[in-house]
Amino acid sequence: MTLERLHIDALTAILGDKGIVAQAGMEAYETGARYDRGRAAAVLRPRTTAEVSAAVAYCVRHAIPLIPQSGNTGLVSGSTPDASGNEAVLSLDRLSAGMDLDLDNRSVRVDAGMRLSELNGRLEEHGLFFPIDLGADPRIGGMVATNTGGSRFLKYGDVRRNTLGLTVVLADEQGSVLDLQNHLRKDNTGVDWKQLFIGTSGAFGIVTECVLNLEPLPRQVATALLVPASGAHVLPLLRAxxxxxxxxxxxxEGMSANAVKAAFAHVPSLRNPFQGGQVPDYVILAEISRTWAPREGEQPLDAVLEATLAEIWELPAAPLADALPGPPQEIWALRHCLSEGVKHLGKLIAFDLSFRRGDIMAFCDRMRADMPAKFPGITICDFGHIGDGGVHFNLVVPKDSHLLQDETFESRLRDWVIETAVGEYDGSFSAEHAIGRRNQAFYDRYTPEKQKHMAAGLKALTSPARLGSVRFGSVEKEKTGARS
Amino acid sequence: MTLERLHIDALTAILGDKGIVAQAGMEAYETGARYDRGRAAAVLRPRTTAEVSAAVAYCVRHAIPLIPQSGNTGLVSGSTPDASGNEAVLSLDRLSAGMDLDLDNRSVRVDAGMRLSELNGRLEEHGLFFPIDLGADPRIGGMVATNTGGSRFLKYGDVRRNTLGLTVVLADEQGSVLDLQNHLRKDNTGVDWKQLFIGTSGAFGIVTECVLNLEPLPRQVATALLVPASGAHVLPLLRAxxxxxxxxxxxxEGMSANAVKAAFAHVPSLRNPFQGGQVPDYVILAEISRTWAPREGEQPLDAVLEATLAEIWELPAAPLADALPGPPQEIWALRHCLSEGVKHLGKLIAFDLSFRRGDIMAFCDRMRADMPAKFPGITICDFGHIGDGGVHFNLVVPKDSHLLQDETFESRLRDWVIETAVGEYDGSFSAEHAIGRRNQAFYDRYTPEKQKHMAAGLKALTSPARLGSVRFGSVEKEKTGARS
Incomplete structure (x- = not known):
């Protein structure tokens, strides 16, 4: 089912012929990066904030629910339509050309549909980059809507920390445009409204333009694989x-033996650097970097890393069992192949959790101890960002496991893992993937009533119409009337 | 006028004898750090979040307006009562003992009434600190409510960046407690509610406990006073x-000649390091630091600074005219004496502005060009945080100036400076002091109607009763009924 001719004609008048896809060609917009396939009423592809505003106003007035989509690389079904065929996708893929660089301010204004790789490609000649390091290549608006973190959070923080301003279109009858772009690092003149649109999965407004902090590109890098003396030594090693x-x-970055072994098994180009090929129980990828060119009289970065590891080695109760320095490209290749390797082991059930840093290893140990009795045959292939508390807690079920015959299995497993992480360890059920349809039930379960009520109020204040895949607060209160 | 006996008795039952000051002893709570003197109906001094909640619930039910006060070191009359004698101060000075340090997580939970100096004193033995560097010594809750920045923002960011969680008491009939403490760095499971209580001057809730990110203490520091080739070379020097x-x-940190000269003139212990005592037009305080102890084979930090300055010196169109390395204590002493020195020149009219980094010097030049004709005899003594765009734009009126006889003078001056900064340069009228009563008129003038309306809605959602000195949205909508 697609939109009525009437609506398609009206939206074509607003967006032009290329601004709307209503029959063939919608598949890419309807299909999630990892899960799910929905059906779109149409795909809208505005080129400017003004076009977004006009299209949104039209859709709100005609009760057409909108799903903002910016890159569609997320893993929680946040930016694809449901199966009803009633929701229109509002894609930012054509709102992707504009970029104004301010070298003095070390910031850039960019259209929200630009890809991260394109932005960083354009910034490279200036020795700058937007320092959110991810496996995927999302568009900037989606990164803002989900507040992505990535592998270098420890040094640079998340998208929230690096966002100076936004332009947002609200889903109200006017398609109101909030200009929250002042390009300032310091500004305390009221509510910092942009915070409400960061990490809330597009429910409160559609991010159309972003002002971002930039950082100098690293010019020297040294890396090593570190083997902690035991799981209990991971945090002491980080602190040292x-x-x-x-x-x-x-x-x-922490990597469990199961994840590392899967990568070696399925990606033949990876070199196994461990003695006799014996993968230790747990491995750390450590990277240090400097943003300036090598300087005469300055100790090379490899030597800095070597000297500090030697110091740590000689500590009483040394947390380090072994260290294998190696070229960054080779060492990161292993890290980047973990997902790919794990996927080949069987059916992947993935969790994006976070903890206080001191609780990560305890949680994983607890799971390793209890899993065999509760869900026999499942392999735990965790890896993640130990420096900032994030863990990609990946479980693999062999393809021939009887568990896969049990319709309740996956939801029982998810409930147990998340109840343990959130209920017992005070962790988060979504560290950096945000909510999306796949985490809606956990939002509903773990959000205190007071906050749910406040979120519903916030939704009514900002974008009262149906917008995005996540329901904050009560669905009943959102305008869901039939199309006129 | 103080609270009726009935209310005093009831609040004494909640807070204990020492928990309420209702006659003598209120002066310190009624007097601002730089400006103004109000009159309090009473001063409430709870020791715990539960006591705050109970006291707030009582006050809301009896329509007693509350002014949260946490340190009272602010400069915009944000935490003192007005002249009516109707407002009760809710001071956090007794909610100041608790602290739970998590070394693995590099974070601390602290009662909001603890002083910054006490917190950092307790952290020192662990080699950690809360990295917001200020001239004053506020309490943590006030720092959160105003989102202070300080002199090392460039490296560590503001309070917002370093806040992991909060506990907040809302001004509603229940004195609702929001527990927003999960101690996590990564969490994208909905609205990041704490953002609404950071930088909003206590209008939406009273911060009672904070979870803060900690940073390793610097163990090596090198500093120099730098003389840029001209005002136009300040930003190229920063970028280099x-x-x-x-x-x-x-x-x-940037310091104008007028500010530096005033410091030398009024603080005799300062050493003037410039050749022949000739203070250049503009001076930069540059500091570099490392968090580890000196290491064998590693170039000392003084040598690193010297080598980089030598490189910059040899650039084509070198931005640097002179560099005077010196001991950090001596160099920071000059920076910290600027306020004191400027105050002695006459009547001080201070602005806390911020700009895109590239606009700071242009704004100051513009003011220097136009001031003599518009407001003759006024000296501009600006200094500030060039690295992050903040400027303490201080004006001094000689005590014998005829301008001081003109009742409209100060408001005309303020209007002109702020209209130029905000209207022409897209800057902020409050970089890091937040709003307070003194900036209310500028909030009202420069905040778009849509945001004011949304702020009023947010106020109704969180703390519908009278709370704090700032009015977000419409005053009419806040409960202001007479006491029962």
Missing amino acids: MEERLGAYLSAF | MEERLGAYLSAF
Whole structure:
């Protein structure tokens, strides 16, 4: 089912012929990056904030629910339509050309539909980058809507920290445009409205333009694979590195043996650097970096890393069992192949959790201890961002497991993992993927009533119409009337 | 006028004898750090979040307006009562003992009434600190409510960046407590509610507990006074330093000649390091730092600074005219004496502005050009945080100036400066002091109607009763009924 001819004609008048896809060609917009396939009433492709505003106003007045989509690389079904065929996708893929660089301010204004790779490609000649490092290549608006973190959060923080301003279109009858672009780092003249549109999955407004903080590109990098003396030594090792390397430390990524072995097994180009090919129980990828060119008289970065590791080695109760320095490209290749490797082991059930840093290993140990009795045959292939508390807690079910015959299995497993993470460890059920349809039930379960009520109020204040895949507060209160 | 006996008795039952000051002893709570003196109906001094909640619930039910006060070091009359004698101060000075340090997580939970100096004193033995560097010594809750920045924002960011969680008491009939403490760095499971209580001057809720990110203490520091080739070379100099020093760069503070001369003139202990005592037109305080102890084989930090300055010196169109390295304590002493020195020149009229970094010097030049004709005899003594766009734009009127006889003078001056900063340069009228009573008129003037309307809605959603000195949205909509 697609939109009535009447609406298609009206939206074509607003967006032009290329601004709307209503029959063939909608598949890419209807299909999630990892899960799910929905059906869109139409796909709207505005080129400017003004076109977004006009299209939104039209859709709100005619009760056409909108799903903003900006990159569609997310893993929680946040930017694809449901199966009803009633929801129109509002894609930012044509709102992607504009960019104004301010070198003095070390910031850039960019259309929200630009890809991260394109932005960083354009910034490279200026020695700058937007420092959110991800496996995927999303568009900027989607990164803002989900507040992505990535592998170098430890040094640079998340999208929230690096967003100076936004332009947002609200889903009200006017398609109101909020200009929250002042390009300032310091401004305390009221509510910092942009915070409400960061990380809320597009429910309160459609981000159309972004002003971003930029950082100098690293010009020197040194990496090593570190083997902690035991799981209990992971945090002491991190603290010892932080103490000795300060702002040099740009990544401290943990990888379980199961994940590493899966990568070696399924990606033949990876070199196994461990003695006799024996993968240790847990491995850390440590990266240090400097943003300036090598300087005469200055110790090379490899030597800095070597010297600090030697210091740590000699600590009483040394947290380090082994260290294998290696070229950054090779070492990161292993990290980037973990997902791919794990996927080949069987059916993947993925969790994006976060904890206080001290609780990560305890949680994973607890799961390793209890899993065999509760869900036999499941392999735990966790890896993640130990430096900032995020864990990609991935479970693999062998393709021939009887569990897969049980219709309740996956939801029982998800409930148990998340109840343990949130209920017992005070962790988060979504560290950096945000909510999306796949986490709606957990939002509903774990959000206190008071906050749900306030979120519903916020929704009514900003974008009272149906917008986005996530329901904040009561669905009943959102305008869901039939189309006129 | 103080509260009726009935209310005093009831609040004494909630807070204990020491929890309420109702006659003598209110002066310190009624007097602003720089401006103004109000009259309090009473001063409430709860020791716990539960006591805050109970006291707030009582006051809301009896229509007693509350002014939260946490340190009272602000400069915009944000935390003192008005002259009516109707407002009760809710001070956090007794909610100041609790602190739970999590070394693995590099974070601390602290009662909101703790002083910054006490917190950092307690953290020092662990090699950590809360990295917001200020001239004053506020309490943490007030820092959160105003989102203070300070002199090392360039490296560490503001309070917002370093706040992981809050507990907030809302001004509703229940004195609702929002527990927003999950101690996590990564969490995208809905609205990040704490953002609404940061920088909004206590209007939406009373911050009672804070979870803060901590940073390793610097163990090596090098500083220099730099003389840019001209005002137009200040930003190129900053960019050259950022490119060559990256995360080492921890301060880049600008000081005008007038401010520096005033400090030398009024603080005899300061050493004037400039050749022949000739203060240049503009001076930069540059600081670089490392968080680790000096290491064998590593170039000392003084040598790093010297080498980078030598590189910058040899650039074509070198932005640097002179550089005077010196001991950090001596160099910071000059920076910290600027306020004191400027105050002695006459009547001080202070502005806390911020700009895109490239606009600061242009704005100051514009003011220097136009001031003599518009407001003759006024001295501009600006200094500030060039690295992050903040400027303390201080004007001094000689005590014998005829301008001071003119009742409209100060408001005409303020209107002109702020209209130029905000209207022409798209800057902020409050970089880091937040709003307070003194900026209310500018909030009303420069906030778009849509945002004012949304702020009023937010106020109704969170703390519908009278709370704090700032009016977000319509005063009419706030409950202001007479006491029962």
